[in-house]
Amino acid sequence: MKKQITVTVNGEQHTVEVETRTLLVHTIREQLRLTGTHIGCDTSSCGACTVLLDGKSIKSCTVLSIQADGKEISTVEGLAKDGLHPLQEGFKENHGLHCGFCTPGMLMRAVELLEKNPNPTEEEIRWGISGNLCRCTGYNNIVKAIQYAGAKMRGEETPSTEPEFV
Amino acid sequence: MIPAPFDYAAPATLAEAFSLLEQHGDEAKILAGGHSLIPMMKLRFASPEFLVDINNIPGLSHIKEENGYLKIGALTRETELDESEVIRSKYPIFTDASKLIADPQVRNMGTVGGNIAHGDAANDHPAVMLALRAEVDISSSEGTRSVPIDEFFYGFYMTAVQPHEILTEIRIPIPNGKTGNAYHKLERKVGDYATAGVAVQITIDDAGVCTYIGIGLTNVNPVPLRAVRSEEVLLGQKVTDELIKEAAKYASEDCNPSEDLRGDEAYKRSMVNVLVKRIIHKALERAHA
Numbered sequence: 344m345k346k347q348i349t350v351t352v353n354g355e356q357h358t359v360e361v362e363t364r365t366l367l368v369h370t371i372r373e374q375l376r377l378t379g380t381h382i383g384c385d386t387s388s389c390g391a392c393t394v395l396l397d398g399k400s401i402k403s404c405t406v407l408s409i410q411a412d413g414k415e416i417s418t419v420e421g422l423a424k425d426g427l428h429p430l431q432e433g434f435k436e437n438h439g440l441h442c443g444f445c446t447p448g449m450l451m452r453a454v455e456l457l458e459k460n461p462n463p464t465e466e467e468i469r470w471g472i473s474g475n476l477c478r479c480t481g482y483n484n485i486v487k488a489i490q491y492a493g494a495k496m497r498g499e500e501t502p503s504t505e506p507e508f509v
Numbered sequence: 510m511i512p513a514p515f516d517y518a519a520p521a522t523l524a525e526a527f528s529l530l531e532q533h534g535d536e537a538k539i540l541a542g543g544h545s546l547i548p549m550m551k552l553r554f555a556s557p558e559f560l561v562d563i564n565n566i567p568g569l570s571h572i573k574e575e576n577g578y579l580k581i582g583a584l585t586r587e588t589e590l591d592e593s594e595v596i597r598s599k600y601p602i603f604t605d606a607s608k609l610i611a612d613p614q615v616r617n618m619g620t621v622g623g624n625i626a627h628g629d630a631a632n633d634h635p636a637v638m639l640a641l642r643a644e645v646d647i648s649s650s651e652g653t654r655s656v657p658i659d660e661f662f663y664g665f666y667m668t669a670v671q672p673h674e675i676l677t678e679i680r681i682p683i684p685n686g687k688t689g690n691a692y693h694k695l696e697r698k699v700g701d702y703a704t705a706g707v708a709v710q711i712t713i714d715d716a717g718v719c720t721y722i723g724i725g726l727t728n729v730n731p732v733p734l735r736a737v738r739s740e741e742v743l744l745g746q747k748v749t750d751e752l753i754k755e756a757a758k759y760a761s762e763d764c765n766p767s768e769d770l771r772g773d774e775a776y777k778r779s780m781v782n783v784l785v786k787r788i789i790h791k792a793l794e795r796a797h798a
């Protein structure tokens with residue numbers, strides 16, 4: 344059963360034909376060729392597939408492509424505009440990534456987190472990324488990376504970047 | 510994992526949705542947030558031939574107090590509960606519960622209506638709705654009927670909602686007097702279903718006598734369970750630690766948990782016992798506040 348959908352991905356409009364049962368993550372990766380969005384667990388647990396759908400972070404392995412018809416999608420490929428996004432810079436400066444597999448999902452989740460709560464506490468950050476699993480970093484440097492980005496986006500001095508190795 | 514093929518429509522009105530449901534009978538499934546249905550379809554535990562996506566139908570998403578009720582539209586997302594001022598200030602039980610449901614991305618999609626319509630005793634809203642004595646509006650082309658939550662859960666994945674019907678609104682009587690409510694579930698990690706969960710709403714008068722009590726239990730029974738015997742112990746009595754202990758004991762006896770990775774039956778009963786005590790105390794604290 345095929346249907347045509349029109350989606351705006353990172354500001355660019357695409358019309359693609361999808362099967363009704365096609366999951367959004369497959370359309371993004373295989374039809375739109377944006378492979379920054381990862382598939383980790385395929386069971387809505389790990390958050391590697393997180394993208395923004397009309398500004399809200401969702402797990403694209405658990406959303407049908409047809410559900411995105413007429414909507415806006417943001418993926419990690421659209422984050423950097425004039426240079427790195429403050430979150431990307433934060434992850435880079437604070438060793439917020441190691442193998443990088445979870446990173447696109449972490450970044451996209453953190454985009455919404457900071458938008459709703461520009462100055463989150465450490466606990467709020469940990470809570471905010473509780474749907475994203477990282478197998479490498481132990482999370483501490485991811486939390487710092489998000490704090491760094493928050494400060495930068497608020498126009499404050501960024502905290503010193505002493506990465507924590509655990 | 511990809512679901513089996515199906516046909517799909519996203520009607521813009523309730524009338525169109527009803528006609529699609531009538532046309533396809535029990536081959537059709539309603540798609541709300543999709544975060545119970547799509548995982549089941551991916552695992553091929555469910556293979557509906559037709560999906561009726563209700564997300565384009567206006568009027569199904571709201572949180573408002575009106576005519577003595579708190580009204581929650583079926584399509585209201587968990588995140589919207591978290592962010593609602595009226596919920597935060599007056600119904601902390603929902604903030605307790607929604608924070609324990611899944612994770613932020615899932616809560617951006619999952620709906621309150623879907624959470625109870627799924628008919629899963631592991632979900633958290635059913636116990637909350639039992640404690641609050643919610644009424645559920647179920648609509649079809651024939652009109653809307655209102656079902657008390659006590660008559661809503663039929664069995665495993667079975668509810669009062671028939672294949673041609675749509676759950677449209679949940680109504681909760683606005684509590685009066687000194688009322689407090691609370692929810693907690695024991696979970697192994699974020700996003701896990703409850704080992705055991707307990708929802709309580711209690712009203713006391715100035716003399717400390719209980720004039721209303723609702724207790725709902727999560728994931729310790731084949732269907733969401735209202736702890737009736739526990740409620741009876743407290744209703745009309747001055748609330749004491751002794752009575753709370755007795756209520757907790759009854760709840761642990763009256764539920765029927767099954768052994769799984771989260772624990773064996775005895776452990777779960779004992780967790781119900783502990784949680785009922787704790788959550789009654791927490792609800793009482795809030796009633797006094």
Ligand SMILES: Cc1cc2nc3c(=O)[nH]c(=O)nc-3n(C[C@H](O)[C@H](O)[C@H](O)COP(=O)(O)OP(=O)(O)OC[C@H]3O[C@@H](n4cnc5c(N)ncnc54)[C@H](O)[C@@H]3O)c2cc1C
Pocket residue numbers: 386387388405538539540541542543544545546547548583584609610611612615618619620621622623624625626627628631632633634670674675676677700701702703
């Ligand atoms: C990783 C993960 C963790 C989770 N953890 C929890 C948790 O801890 N606690 C918890 O309670 N839930 C949890 N859930 C489930 C989640 O809350 C679901 O969103 C919820 O159970 C169903 O809501 P939905 O809107 O997504 O419904 P859907 O998946 O769209 O539908 C579920 C069922 O209800 C029916 N339905 C939906 N809406 C209506 C309606 N208005 N009228 C009639 N029938 C309807 C559908 O046909 C389907 O049969 C989790 C889900 C995931 C993916």
Ligand code: FES
Pocket residue numbers: 381382383384385386387388389390391392393402403404405
């Ligand atoms: S791949 Fe979607 S949550 Fe893991």
Ligand code: FES
Pocket residue numbers: 439440441442443444445446476477478479480
């Ligand atoms: S950096 Fe490897 S999984 Fe997070």
